[in-house]
Amino acid sequence: MRRQLYLIFAVSLIVVLVLAACGAPAAPAAPEAAAPATGPVVNRLGVTLPDDALPLDQQVFRYPSNEQTYMTWDASVYSENDGDSFGWPDSCVRPDKDFNPQPNTCESWSVSDDGLTWTFNLQQDKVWSDGVPLTADDFVFTFQRFARPDYDFEWFYSMMGIKNWAQVVSGEVAPEELGVKAVDDHTFTIETDFPVPFLIKIMADVWVVPQHIVKDRLDDGTWALNPENYVSAGPFVLESYEKGKRLTFVANDKYTGPYAPMLDKVIVEFMDPQVRFAAYKNGELDAVGGGYTDDLPPSAMAEIMANPDLKKDLVSWPNFITYYLFFDAWNAPFDNLQVRQAFSHAIDRDKIVNGPLQYQAVPAYSMNPPGFPGENVEGLKDVQAFDPAKAQQLLADAGFPNGEGFPRLTLYTREANPALTNAAEAIASMLKENLNLDIEIQNLDYGSYMDALRAQKREKSGDFLFALVPYEFDFVDGSNMLSVWGGCEAPDADLSLMPGRHTWYNAEYNSLLCEAGQVLNDEAKRNELYQQAERILIEDVALVPIYHGIFNALVKPYVKGPMFEPNSKGQVTWNRFRFSSRESEIYKSTGTRE
């Protein structure tokens, strides 16, 4: 018996060891030093790669992501897999490095003098990856598909100007009545109820859907999860989807657009953020970071800064995102402007961005971040400047000397990552130190948060006073980020149905935004109005901006290409997927980039 037990012990050890031994050499190594090149590398589209390119079988680019529900935006914007980075059905226009719309599927466009009718001309020889031509009907169909009431494409508020949009969404008129019409196979028009000067910028996010595949499956977005149905007009197509593991994309050999890929394959590995940095260092990934997930937490950043080898791989650029505190300005105590002002002067943004958010943020004093159209960062930076004495005075004037009598507050966060929680904790400690207020922080998951936010505005529940959340741009236009706080008022609308998502209201702000929307062909004039509006926002302390995020990414030095050329501001961006043609503009090289 004893011998048998030792036997069991030995066998189990041997099993473990055999398992270890029969495994192939561990991690997939970084590309080997190049095999001697035998002529230029040409990929399956016939694109000739630069001279220093690695052989085609090594032109595989790997990066991490989270697994989501769909592959397409026409099912749900906020649960799409990262896969659509490869422009699976391709967009109408694509922004360049300075976010100006450039021709893509739409070769050219024009707008009528009254600003109400847009005409788009499609590229003539564009085909889907199954060989079917891409026509204007596909675009018309795409818009009709977007305009469904049960579509959690919440983002489509930006399409509200399109004629009959609201009526189609609510089911009052048939989808065919929507103001998007095909003129011929390669021309379509969009009619709007009122001028939407920034419509062209939204078109960067209109990912055209293959009507011939989708038209019988209006009910769901699952069709694209299967590689057999995944029909693309973009530079890459889905080769395989291994659930829970990875997506593999392969260059689309039918692609004819301006963003022909150099890479042969792109692999999206589903990976917990906690282990991505380790996997990158272990050579299992070609790039990491550049999103909101905590791919590169503070310790990773500290390590990168201390390690010259890693620092060479680092690409950093500012994101158009603002983390802000908001209040319930319709209920006590925050209906008092002095209270809001006190809060705005009590928070030392510099300390936060130099402390817990080092390398990850710049201080914010305005809604629009630096470099965003219509921004007024310089002009507004003193309105809410850090001034604890003034903050104390304001709070005392509001009837709460030294914080006495102030209700105990909870500062909410929405699915906070550690960085955001750290910022919230720093804010809480500053409010304690400077205003003597006790603040507890509570994180809510997305569902709970959105329910509470909706109840606060629509039902004036009043129990959701104070939160720290981010807003990231949807399209690069001065109107976008300000729309969080208001917009054109519907006549006689109840306060709870006012545009904007927060419980703050200012008639002048709304009329300024509305007026700006009427200005055609003069972006400078529009931006001037946006600046006036933003000043109201900041002076009335609708929000207390805390910081604008910075994206950090590590990209292996053998990844080269036009992607790494700086834009007009000298920034090199490792762009977020939906605004970039990143995967078309890189290749793997035998050398290293500068």
Added chain:
Amino acid sequence: MATAELDVVNRPAPRVLRRRSLYRDAARRFFRNRLSIIGLLIVAILLFVAIFADDWFLAPLLGRDPQPLIAHYGYDEAFIGPTGAFPSADFWMGADLNGRDEWSRIVYGARISLSIAIFSQLLALCIGLPMGALAGWHGGKVDFVIMRVVDIMSALPVLLLAFLLMLRLGASYWNVLLALSLTTWIEICRLTRGQFLTLREKEFVEASRAVGSRTPRIVFGQILPNALAPLIVSVTLGVPRAIFAEAALSFLGVGINPPTPSWGQMIGREGIANMTYFWHLALFPALMIAFTMLGFTLVGDGLRDALDPKMVEGK
């Protein structure tokens, strides 16, 4: 001692002395065990640290906010030291990413983690003990109903249930406590019922009944003291489990609300993610959890050995 034991034999009413000698023997056995004493020492130190983190007991008398005693700073005082400072003479365990003194947070964290663990066990005891006693004493329909409830509760996946509860109730100290005790009372209920079932058939209970003692007197005076031993062990060993469970909840983002520190939250939110460089953010809370679990486990083991008469002869 020998005379006392002789006395027991001669006394007509063995109830009180029987109990006293059982626990006195147990205590003697417990304190003879070196590991139990180490465990007890650890627990005592932890409780001391938790209680005297600050002078909360003096503050109301002096009319001011509590001042740190064992802790160096308040747990929420940010920007005391540089972000992520490594351990030094000034910051014994370094500083966290908000520049807060890690030592102070560990010390205050002891208060939170220990109190959650201990109170959740006591709460579970408060639910489980009466239910189990009722089931075991009454038997019949009452027993049937209670045991079906226990069956149902024990078939629930603990983590999933705790999560749903936390999402429903919202993250807070009391809700964590509730979620943890709601999932642990079952075991206590089962144990109590088992004890009552066995004990109510014992001669000394039947004797009491024969002389006309009333039910409460039998239950509280005779059965409960004798049934307590395994419960004490179970509760003691439940404390480390609760600390671990709280750590798991915090790791997944629904535990204690910041800036209040708990060890689990310190590991889960900042520690693990930053372990590659700011190693102290994970190491110290992890050590504290390990240390606490060790202490309570040793005490629990010692109690079990001491309270289980079968173990006597071997020692």
Added chain:
Amino acid sequence: MARYILTRLLGLLFVLWVLSMITFWLMHDVPGGPWAYGQQLMSDQQLDALKIRYGLDKPVWQQYLIWLGGVVRLDFGMSFKHPDESVMALIGRTWPITLHLGLLTLLVAFGIGIPLGIVAAMKQNTWIDYLATLLSIFGFVTPHFVWGILFILTFALYLKWLPTGGWEGPQYWILPVLAYAFAPIAMIARYTRASVVEALRADHVRTARAKGLGERSVMSHHVLRNALIPMVTVFGPLIPDLITGSIFIEAIFRIPGLGSYWVTSTFDRDYPMIIGLVMLWAVLIAITYLITDVLYVFLDPRVRIR
């Protein structure tokens, strides 16, 4: 015996029924919904339309009856998170991976834990005993997510022996299995030691020794047999725990198994998946306890079923 098992299975049906009602009510009572929330506030019409799309527009009791009707036909509905898969298909896809990991872990845990406990018991109060005790306390008191990250740092990043994660072949199994097995090894070794120590003190062992039986014969016939029987009740419940996976291990090591769904399904408000998982767990627990009890009867002749 057959009657006993039948009664227990009927009891299980009752438990499942009540449990499904409780879970159904609780999960629908949690705020939020399965749809992806955008940045703007939804209008009432949109919210209503979304509820219809997800079948959440009816009163909860009606939804429950509809669900129950499906369950009778073994149809647990489609997952919200993976709308191209039914709950059954999703569990069928992910559970085998978790099962694989869990069974390997069990093998390693018992393979190391039991011998360790026996050796510690036989060599009581020697350095082997102390080492084993120390090792098991060490394993017991450290959360397995800490082990997971430590192993990745050590074996993948520093020593470069193994990949950081994934589930492609045998070399990917080692780190998660070790990290996962640490706590069970500790627990098994502790119980085994205690159990064997107790058995060694029993009268019949003393008698056997007095009769002059060889040490090996005493151990195998009198000690281990009696020591291992009570452990069945301790180790039984360990099994459903291990074979349903751990979110920590599976997230850290990128294992596409079932483990993470125990938590993510609640975050995603994936109602069909939540209740499917609760049912799966309840059945597993019930069956494990049943097998444990039946096994106990076979192993220990003194126990009889009432």
